[in-house]
Amino acid sequence: MSSDHTNYSTNLLSRALHRIRSTPPRVITSPPTQPRRAAVALILRVVPPHNFHLPPKPVTPPSLTQFFDLDWVKHPAARPEILFVRRQKPDNAETNENTRDAHVAFPGGRTEEGDEGSLYTAMRQTWEEIGLDLAESDYTCVGQLDDREITTSLGKRLLMILSPFVFLQLTPTETPTEPVPETSLHWVPLNSLYPERTSSGTTSHPLWSSVTVDTASRLTPRHSRILRPLMRVLVGTMQFPALVLSNPHPPTLGSLDEKFSHRPLAAEVGVLNPALHPATSLYPYVKSAESQDLKLWGLSLGMTLDLLSYMSPSPGVPLTPWDSDELMGVEGVLEEDWDEKSKYKGVKGRINAPPSLTSVFPRFSYPDVNFWIWVFGKRYRQVIRSWEESLRVGGTNDTRVNWTGAALTTFYAAVRKALVVVLILRAIGVLCGVTFGVWWMIR
Numbered sequence: 001m002s003s004d005h006t007n008y009s010t011n012l013l014s015r016a017l018h019r020i021r022s023t024p025p026r027v028i029t030s031p032p033t034q035p036r037r038a039a040v041a042l043i044l045r046v047v048p049p050h051n052f053h054l055p056p057k058p059v060t061p062p063s064l065t066q067f068f069d070l071d072w073v074k075h076p077a078a079r080p081e082i083l084f085v086r087r088q089k090p091d092n093a094e095t096n097e098n099t100r101d102a103h104v105a106f107p108g109g110r111t112e113e114g115d116e117g118s119l120y121t122a123m124r125q126t127w128e129e130i131g132l133d134l135a136e137s138d139y140t141c142v143g144q145l146d147d148r149e150i151t152t153s154l155g156k157r158l159l160m161i162l163s164p165f166v167f168l169q170l171t172p173t174e175t176p177t178e179p180v181p182e183t184s185l186h187w188v189p190l191n192s193l194y195p196e197r198t199s200s201g202t203t204s205h206p207l208w209s210s211v212t213v214d215t216a217s218r219l220t221p222r223h224s225r226i227l228r229p230l231m232r233v234l235v236g237t238m239q240f241p242a243l244v245l246s247n248p249h250p251p252t253l254g255s256l257d258e259k260f261s262h263r264p265l266a267a268e269v270g271v272l273n274p275a276l277h278p279a280t281s282l283y284p285y286v287k288s289a290e291s292q293d294l295k296l297w298g299l300s301l302g303m304t305l306d307l308l309s310y311m312s313p314s315p316g317v318p319l320t321p322w323d324s325d326e327l328m329g330v331e332g333v334l335e336e337d338w339d340e341k342s343k344y345k346g347v348k349g350r351i352n353a354p355p356s357l358t359s360v361f362p363r364f365s366y367p368d369v370n371f372w373i374w375v376f377g378k379r380y381r382q383v384i385r386s387w388e389e390s391l392r393v394g395g396t397n398d399t400r401v402n403w404t405g406a407a408l409t410t411f412y413a414a415v416r417k418a419l420v421v422v423l424i425l426r427a428i429g430v431l432c433g434v435t436f437g438v439w440w441m442i443r
Contacts, residue, residue: 008191009191017044021143036159038109042106043126044080044083044169046078080189084105087105088182088184108121119163144165156412188246213362215232215237240298380407
């Protein structure tokens with residue numbers, strides 16, 4: 001990794017956090033029929049370069065602008081990182097291996113009675129889950145991303161409203177954490193989530209994969225021994241896009257040892273780098289951790305892409321889908337390819353919407369299911385195009401409309417219709433096959 005690119009990552013983070021602070025989030029009011037809410041914390045930090053002489057901790061925490069003017073932050077070798085948590089699922093969890101291995105999210109949880117608001121929920125849940133006190137002066141809440149709706153598996157019923165908050169660590173020293181059992185912490189370099197400019201002038205893109213989910217598990221009763229295998233044969237599986245996360249540090253599975261609890265973050269890339277020393281000598285609790293790739297998908301992927309979309313170029317102008325696509329290395333539509341009738345030219349493989357809207361939706365393993373989703377997806381495509389138009393025009397229209405929720409509702413409405421049609425056609429095919437077999441035997 002070149003130092004120029006690392007400095008580029010810090011500049012992108014600065015741009016994103018200043019935009020988030022100045023952009024009012026789209027807040028979704030909970031309906032009377034479903035008042036439940038939740039909140040999560042997107043925690044960012046900047047790791048100073050190894051052997052950098054760190055200044056004493058200031059009496060007054062720096063402002064956001066002052067933070068990015070600090071020498072150890074703007075150093076070309078500084079490395080921005082984002083925190084993910086991996087919650088281990090029990091061995092008897094009714095989910096396939098890929099899904100269990102990919103359970104990566106942000107710290108947080110449900111709002112409880114007595115919470116003073118969603119921000120308080122995010123901070124309280126983070127403290128209870130990983131032992132990190134975001135109320136300390138070492139951290140600052142930069143702002144809030146757009147609220148999101150959490151629904152049932154196929155988007156038929158609203159479960160709760162989720163509020164994501166962005167926090168920044170203002171100090172270069174590592175703060176102690178104490179994750180609850182079966183939860184590990186993973187600090188991931190921010191520049192591994194978007195295209196990287198190399199010294200040779202080429203661009204390396206993030207590593208995308210998929211997570212396979214058994215569709216039958218979302219359509220049938222949990223303990224059905226006959227219906228579930230039948231549905232699995234009839235409708236196949238769902239493949240959710242997933243971003244593979246690099247994991248340069250061993251996961252933190254328990255309380256930090258006291259003598260390492262306040263060491264500089266630079267130690268992680270220097271003399272205390274566990275990659276250079278036996279894990280059992282520095283982090284004895286890491287021995288049981290699984291060394292495997294982490295996959296970011298679903299709701300957590302959507303929130304991460306929301307954060308990355310604020311890093312798009314051209315500061316001072318409204319964010320556009322094309323900015324996000326360019327940042328994520330997705331081939332998109334240029335402005336000159338947009339005609340007067342708002343139709344697309346040269347789109348290959350997907351509606352050219354912000355990645356946080358379309359990259360989190362699944363495809364099915366059976367081609368005919370995807371075909372019928374496309375047939376019933378006219379309303380979904382209209383929502384995507386309407387959002388794009390609102391972003392191009394600017395103004396406040398896009399902040400008043402819950403485009404993400406509208407896209408989710410219309411997409412899964414098309415999925416439900418497609419599955420009904422596919423099951424009917426499958427039933428007709430089976431009936432015709434049985435009828436032909438009986439006729440063949442008795443003729």
